[in-house]
């Protein structure tokens with residue numbers, strides 16, 4: 001999904017392949033502002049160009065990418081097409097229309113297996129799968145674009161592990177297939193759709209032996225995008241920042257927190273490690289605070305409560 005903002009007007013371009021068509025209506029309920037919704041694909045340069053022109057767009061938030069690591073190893077070309085061709089097509093359309101402000105969804109995946117913790121933005125970049133490769137390539141393309149054309153200013157946001165749902169309970173994640181990620185999997189077990197959680201390894205070098213990640217509430221993440229856009233307008237230059245809380249949470253801590261939120265003790269079993277997983281990953285969030293004034297303020301409890309509320313009320 002690409003959200004293109006001109007002044008206070010929001011224009012959403014989406015092909016609805018993953019998102020529910022109910023999202024724009026629910027967005028309106030939450031924000032009180034009716035977004036303009038255009039059905040289409042970010043790889044359609046002519047369409048994007050016409051949208052930018054017609055609505056006098058001055059900045060773009062680019063979310064239109066695929067994000068499942070496992071799928072990317074099976075279908076790398078599909079990932080290159082959506083994530084890399086889509087990026088090139090979008091930015092060429094922006095260039096055609098003289099729009100040079102871009103907020104980009106990057107990922108902590110660009111750090112590969114981190115050399116040091118917490119992870120700072122100057123840590124070495126690496127990729128361990130085709131999905132991570134696409135994020136790294138887009139980051140490098142932005143560096144080249146900005147070096148060649150000073151009018152570009154790009155806000156590169158390296159997400160850690162986004163979880164939770166909007167506090168209204170109206171918008172959240174509802175994977176169609178068996179979820180790959182921990183929180184949606186736990187949520188399906190809590191809802192009775194799956195029998196038990198599989199914990200991928202309890203022999204990591206972490207306090208309880210299970211993997212540790214920096215989970216960030218999606219509402220905090222959304223706030224980071226607004227601050228990034230504002231910084232692009234204010235500073236006239238780009239930034240590359242981590243969006244995380246700086247706190248590591250283990251798989252067992254997450255299961256316990258979700259059990260408290262849904263009021264039942266969730267069943268789990270320890271299974272072998274998942275290939276490609278690392279022990280620990282959490283952000284140094286200091287630069288995002290310095291450059292954007294960003295600070296994540298939602299707790300682990302907020303993340304679990306909002307996910308559970310969405311499952312009960314909002315799912316369509």
Ligand SMILES: O=c1ccn([C@@H]2O[C@H](COP(=O)(O)OP(=O)(O)O[C@H]3O[C@H](CO)[C@H](O)[C@H](O)[C@H]3O)[C@@H](O)[C@H]2O)c(=O)[nH]1
Pocket residue numbers: 067068069107108109159160161180181182183185198199200201210211212213251274277281
């Ligand atoms: O059913 C599950 C799913 C996950 N885990 C564990 O839970 C932790 C989190 O796993 P996720 O799959 O939720 O998230 P990852 O950290 O593996 O990956 C996420 O964060 C990465 C950056 O660190 C990339 O951005 C990637 O796209 C994104 O899915 C890991 O220790 C994993 O082993 C389980 O034990 N059981």
